[in-house]
Amino acid sequence: MKTKPKRKPIFTMTIRKKLILSFILILLVPSVTIGLISYLNAQSNIKEKIQISSRENVLVIDKFITSFIEPKENAATYFSGLFNKASFTEEKIPTTIAHLKEFQVLNPETMVVYVALEENGDFLAYPEQDLPDGYDPRVRPWYIGAKAQSGEPLITEPYIDAFTGGVIVTIAHALEDGSGVFAMDLSLQALNKLTEGIKIGKAGYPILLSAEGNYLVHPKIEAGTKEEGSWVQSLLEKKDGQVVDNQNQIDFTTNDRTGIKIAGVMDLGEVNQDTKPILMTTLLIVGLFIVIGALLSYFVIRSITRPLNGLVAATEKVSEGDLTQAFDVKNNDEISYLGVSFNKMVGALRELIQNVDAKSEMLAASSQQLMASAEQNNTATEQIVDAIQEVASGTERQSKMVEDSHHIVMAMSAEMEGMLNHSQAVRETSMDAVGIVNNGNQAIQLTSQQMTNIHKTISRLSVVIEDLRKRSIDINQIIDVISGIADQTNLLALNAAIEAARAGENGKGFAVVADEVRKLAEQSSRSTETIRQLISSIQIDTNHAVESMEKGTTEIEKGMDLAQSAGEAFHEIKQFIDHVNNEIQTISVSIKETSAGTEQVVGVVHGIEEIAVKTTADSQNVSAATEEQLASMQEITASASSLSYMAEELQEIIKQFKI
Known part of the structure; x- marks a missing residue:
């Protein structure tokens, strides 16, 4: 477990400084407090x-x-x-x-x-x-x-x-x-x-x-x-x-x-x-107390720090390896007790260094013997490791080749299975296409038949409209005759009115009849004109209908031709799809046979791969164990060498101490 390095304090204070600070606080705080409270x-x-x-x-x-x-x-x-x-x-x-x-x-x-x-x-x-x-x-x-x-x-x-x-x-x-x-x-x-x-x-x-x-x-x-x-x-x-x-x-x-x-x-x-x-009086008294306290503090601090400085000097020499130092104890206070403990510690260190010196010489001799034996075992172990590594390397290459073969065969098997699935999907799709083509062919036939029926109906309707156009012409001629009669009647009524006027009183009744006949003739003329306008509109609409029927007949004939062409195309598509379906069936059977053979090859390669993997694993285990043994021997050799080096260093360190 690593220990965190201790941070160095930002402000280092010696015991002298701490004592001075303490005396200053002891003098100032009560004096200033009392003076302030009094004021x-x-x-x-x-x-x-x-x-x-x-x-x-x-x-x-x-x-x-x-x-x-x-x-x-x-x-x-x-x-x-x-x-x-x-x-x-x-x-x-x-x-x-x-x-x-x-x-x-x-x-x-x-x-x-x-x-x-x-x-x-x-x-x-x-x-x-x-x-x-x-x-x-x-x-x-x-x-x-x-x-x-x-x-x-x-x-x-x-x-x-x-x-x-x-x-x-x-x-x-x-x-x-x-x-x-x-x-x-x-x-x-x-x-x-x-x-x-x-x-x-x-x-x-x-x-x-x-x-x-x-x-x-x-x-x-x-x-x-x-x-x-x-x-x-x-x-x-x-x-x-x-x-x-x-x-x-x-x-x-x-x-x-x-x-x-x-x-x-x-x-x-x-x-x-x-x-x-x-x-002012309070400040003067406080200042006087501070001066007196400072003088007393100086002598007290000096009596404490002087022996401490001597102990610090002796400790520094001991830290440099001089174990002959001793603290001169003069008083009977805590610092003197610390000096006695310091002298005991130096004596104990002196005895410890002497014992460590003797043991280090024995340790150096033993480490030399251990290092020689470890080097011999290390050489033999290295030879065994080299041989095992060659065997493991060859086995590993064989295992790699078998594994590659297994992957290739597995990939072929997967491809064959995919081809089989695709061929079945294509066959199903072609069967669906046959059904769709049959439905389309039937729809084309029905459409062609319906177009024929529409063509016949339009032909009959065209004849009827043509008859209607001719009859409207006849009606128009009749209306012309009626209009002429109405004009003649109107003229006769006018002449009759003139004659009645000439006849005087005897012709008044005849004049009234002539006027009524004239009015009827005018009404007939207006009605005839209205009928003529209606017949004219019917003739115009009939002519448009005849033209539209002629265009419709032409378009229907074109549609019948296109429907017949589409029917022939659908028939050819159906024959082509039937041929493709038969070919796909043949390919599917071949793929199934090839897939069965591939699965047998996969099983054989898988068995070879398992044997190769096991052989490789055993070789690697032996190689690893041998390498671990070699590493252990190397560690033993290194430890023995390090131990020998440490024993020599320990002897050099012990020589630095002055006993």
Whole structure:
């Protein structure tokens, strides 16, 4: 069984390289892993702290807005019960304005406090406002919205004041008696002051947006500016959550009372800046560990590879045949154990080589004697093989000749049998041809007889048609006579009519008779003309029929002649086929006799062939056995020679070892 050759490794690594690689992995993997985990944990903690700060600040602003708006809602509810329709009378107006002033003074973030009357649109405000002509508070959104709130305060969408540019929200409440609406314009400037003191991380900041996405508070963007970024859509669709815009992470919530979107913007780049010192410290520690580990690894690897190199040098000398080598064992470790085993192996090899040297000398002497005996037997066997091969060659030629004769005779027998089959087939075919010729002869005779009958019938029909033609001529003459009579009658009727006209009244009856006779004469003339035309057509057709009958008679006479000629030809063919059939019968009998003799010859040749084949096979078996014996003797001789050569080579190899 062949063993597959081992493929050489593409990358060969010595033990030194493997140890260096192992120490590098042992040092780098834990150090880098620990440093990376520490850095990521620090980064995550810093990011989490900033996120918590952002969420807390957002909630603080949310609570501040609620606490800022809620008292104003309560005040609006209070004043909606305090004011009524009577508050707009001349006696009550000073009191009403005093209440408005008192509230505005106590709440300076309230820019304007006002109340409007449903009945006539009267409007009282503090501080007093310069209203445009035709101003009607009842059509303002804050008025309509408050009326629709069903007793609840209305907080409008924050908007930018046209005069101050600040963010304003209007809180309105319908009066309890339904006579009007109380409202106040509340400045959110306090939110700016609140957000200015809030920092999210180092660079982050809070922002406020309206429900429509307009900035209310932003440290850099002017209030009222609409945000067009894609992140604002998610912020407007959800009540609270978190979105990311490039390097900014935004935590947001929605104030329930005002709908204001409160968001804390955190700069993600700040996290990387804060964790950069941690990363540098980690890299420094990892580098220090690697340097210390590399120094320790160097001394450990050196203590392992130095004795191994000595053992490798001794092994190389042993591989060159120097069995006097020995490994100097100094320590008590695995390499020392390997050195002891190496010394034992070299000693065992030394003893083995000495024993093999002694045995190889004995083997060389025995192989020389065996080779001499094998050469003598080989010479005798070659002579026997030559003689057997000559006998086998002659027998094989004889067998070949007999086999060729057998094939020739078999081919002749097959040809004779084929000729017999063909002659029988030809005889059967000729018999069929005789039947076909007889049938054809009968058909020709019947055809000839039928043609004769047709000729007679056409002859009779020709006579009849000729008589018909003559009679049509006679009829035509009679019609001419009748036509002449009709013309004369018509002429006489005309003369009679003339005479009757001359006779006057006495001749009227005669004139009538003459007119009727004239009409009959004209009808007879027309009928005679019609009959003449029919007779003329019959004469034309009769003439054509006579011509066709004459042509048909001529063709039938030709057909009768051809049928008679064909009958004579079929008779001659029948006589020829009968003669051929007799000749084929004679040939068939001769072929049968020849085929019987050929079969006897085939049997004799087949017997000779069997004897020749058997003789050839026996000769070949003897020759093969002798050749096998010769081959065996040659193999023995070759083996003895090879054995002698191998013994000499073995002695030469043993001499290479230094014992």
